[in-house]
Amino acid sequence: MKDLATLFQAMASRQWSWLVAGIVAGILVIAANVTLMAVSGWFIASMAVAGVTKVAFNYAVPAAAIRGLALIRTLGRYAERLVTHEAAFRMLADLRSWMFERLIPLAPAGLEGYAGGDLSGRLRADVDNMESLYLRIVAPIATGFAVILLAPCALALFSPAAGLALFAALFAAGVVLPLATRKMAAAPGERSVQLAGELRTVVTEGLQGAEELLLLGASAEQAHRVELLYAGIVKEQRRLGSINGIVIATVTATGGIALAALLAIGATELSPSGITGPELVMMLLYAAASFEGVAPLAAALQAVPASAATAGRLNELATAPHPVPESAANCVPEGHEIVFRDVCFSYGAGAEVLNNFSLTIRDGSRVALTGRSGRGKSSIVELLLRFRPYRGSITIGGAELRDIDSRAVASLITAVPQRPHLFNSSIRDNILLGAPDADSNRIREALGDSGLAGWVDGLPDGLDTAVGVAGSAVSGGEAKRIALARSLLHDSPIFLLDEPTEGLDGETERMVVERLQRRLAGKTVLLISHRPACLALAERVIRI
Numbered sequence: 001m002k003d004l005a006t007l008f009q010a011m012a013s014r015q016w017s018w019l020v021a022g023i024v025a026g027i028l029v030i031a032a033n034v035t036l037m038a039v040s041g042w043f044i045a046s047m048a049v050a051g052v053t054k055v056a057f058n059y060a061v062p063a064a065a066i067r068g069l070a071l072i073r074t075l076g077r078y079a080e081r082l083v084t085h086e087a088a089f090r091m092l093a094d095l096r097s098w099m100f101e102r103l104i105p106l107a108p109a110g111l112e113g114y115a116g117g118d119l120s121g122r123l124r125a126d127v128d129n130m131e132s133l134y135l136r137i138v139a140p141i142a143t144g145f146a147v148i149l150l151a152p153c154a155l156a157l158f159s160p161a162a163g164l165a166l167f168a169a170l171f172a173a174g175v176v177l178p179l180a181t182r183k184m185a186a187a188p189g190e191r192s193v194q195l196a197g198e199l200r201t202v203v204t205e206g207l208q209g210a211e212e213l214l215l216l217g218a219s220a221e222q223a224h225r226v227e228l229l230y231a232g233i234v235k236e237q238r239r240l241g242s243i244n245g246i247v248i249a250t251v252t253a254t255g256g257i258a259l260a261a262l263l264a265i266g267a268t269e270l271s272p273s274g275i276t277g278p279e280l281v282m283m284l285l286y287a288a289a290s291f292e293g294v295a296p297l298a299a300a301l302q303a304v305p306a307s308a309a310t311a312g313r314l315n316e317l318a319t320a321p322h323p324v325p326e327s328a329a330n331c332v333p334e335g336h337e338i339v340f341r342d343v344c345f346s347y348g349a350g351a352e353v354l355n356n357f358s359l360t361i362r363d364g365s366r367v368a369l370t371g372r373s374g375r376g377k378s379s380i381v382e383l384l385l386r387f388r389p390y391r392g393s394i395t396i397g398g399a400e401l402r403d404i405d406s407r408a409v410a411s412l413i414t415a416v417p418q419r420p421h422l423f424n425s426s427i428r429d430n431i432l433l434g435a436p437d438a439d440s441n442r443i444r445e446a447l448g449d450s451g452l453a454g455w456v457d458g459l460p461d462g463l464d465t466a467v468g469v470a471g472s473a474v475s476g477g478e479a480k481r482i483a484l485a486r487s488l489l490h491d492s493p494i495f496l497l498d499e500p501t502e503g504l505d506g507e508t509e510r511m512v513v514e515r516l517q518r519r520l521a522g523k524t525v526l527l528i529s530h531r532p533a534c535l536a537l538a539e540r541v542i543r544i
């Protein structure tokens with residue numbers, strides 16, 4: 001429930017006016033409907049009495065009221081749907097931004113524990129599910145409680161005993177019964193949310209690795225896992241459906257019993273000075289209509305456990321600890337000399353990757369690391385980017401890295417990672433990520449220095465060529481050079497280049513290295529490479 005409250009606060013904090021407007025509209029629609037039923041009942045009964053007793057009856061005013069109320073009910077329902085859905089979509093948009101704000105600083109180390117499908121499932125499906133928090137839980141509960149409290153008051157004006165009876169019946173149908181059955185719905189609700197999350201992970205991973213599954217003949221096994229999870233969800237949904245059916249039947253039965261009780265109370269109070277016949281009919285139809293207002297409460301209260309489970313999954317992500325939290329010290333580097341002193345590092349509880357690693361890269365110098373695969377070279381780049389926690393000391397310009405603000409690190413360092421990510425967009429968009437305001441001259445320069453100019457010029461769509469999902473429409477070497485161009489545009493005093501010429505043929509590599517020699521003059525550079533031609537970029541090569 002705490003998670004639900006936190007998420008609701010995040011969703012509603014900027015949308016209170018829409019949220020309240022939706023609830024008020026809902027209450028007005030129910031009030032119009034209840035009044036319409038009551039006036040209609042009274043009108044028909046009065047006409048009948050007038051016909052039998054041959055007494056003159058002015059039907060113009062009640063007939064006009066009925067038409068007016070019918071109009072208000074129809075238009076009000078339309079307005080209520082419009083306002084509540086606008087509120088829900090606005091809240092959803094705010095929740096998405098809130099989640100992204102919290103997730104981005106966690107990457108990459110803080111998100112490694114979540115499978116790709118699980119993470120995207122939480123961000124898409126779980127966030128979408130939270131739409132029901134307002135539409136199917138908060139709004140029906142608010143309007144339902146308003147009906148429980150207000151509907152009996154109006155009835156009590158005619159008969160206090162009838163008002164009290166209606167309150168008891170509405171309270172029993174709208175609160176007691178759903179709460180009593182809520183426990184029954186909790187386990188299947190939570191379980192179906194958990195299974196749906198697992199299903200998304202298995203389906204996403206299965207699609208991402210479809211080629212391997214086919215080639216290895218493992219697709220049937222993956223399909224079986226999907227079937228099992230799906231069957232589990234159907235089973236839990238059936239249980240929820242049965243519980244819901246029982247609740248609806250019980251609420252309807254309570255409504256029937258309440259009407260019988262009101263009829264009995266009204267009958268005892270029938271008299272020319274007390275309740276008249278048409279008023280009794282009016283009271284009964286009024287009570288029947290007010291039950292419609294509390295009927296959604298049962299479904300709303302039953303949906304709480306599943307929504308709480310979804311909120312729990314989202315809040316777990318949103319409150320995941322930052323791998324390298326921002327420090328209050330907020331140190332400012334003086335210069336760009338990088339010093340590693342007795343640095344130890346391991347991935348989680350795994351074996352130590354770096355053990356008392358020390359290295360100094362003087363301001364404006366270029367150092368290359370080379371050595372056997374798996375020795376921790378790329379890990380050193382990740383540490384410098386402030387992505388992972390370390391023991392020992394890493395300083396930039398004399399300031400301890402963990403005490404420098406992460407935004408300051410991002411403006412100090414430009415990196416070409418070993419496996420750069422390309423977004424599913426054009427080459428231009430991917431390159432401009434490094435410097436959104438760069439003019440065409442700067443773009444051409446960056447393309448030339450990364451050895452891309454000739455290739456891009458030969459493409460029918462040039463810079464507007466799409467790179468595909470995660471760069472699937474370009475080769476590994478092209479992807480690497482697009483990432484290099486992007487980092488050259490970003491520019492900064494420190495460059496970290498992890499295998500920048502990987503995937504390039506010898507001639508292109510020589511050309512790129514030559515361009516980089518000029519481009520990186522005066523920069524502090526840490527280069528990682530196994531390739532002799534690329535290592536020529538460095539003034540000092542260290543084998544680890």
Ligand SMILES: Nc1ncnc2c1ncn2[C@@H]1O[C@H](COP(=O)(O)OP(=O)(O)OP(=O)(O)O)[C@@H](O)[C@H]1O
Nearest residue numbers: 112347350353372373374375376377378379380418
């Ligand atoms: N995200 C990770 N989680 C757990 N272990 C990891 C992770 N990334 C790398 N490792 C492990 O850490 C060790 C060092 O990896 P790293 O990528 O830094 O090596 P490297 O020297 O750059 O290798 P290569 O030359 O092949 O790129 C390896 O044993 C690797 O399996």
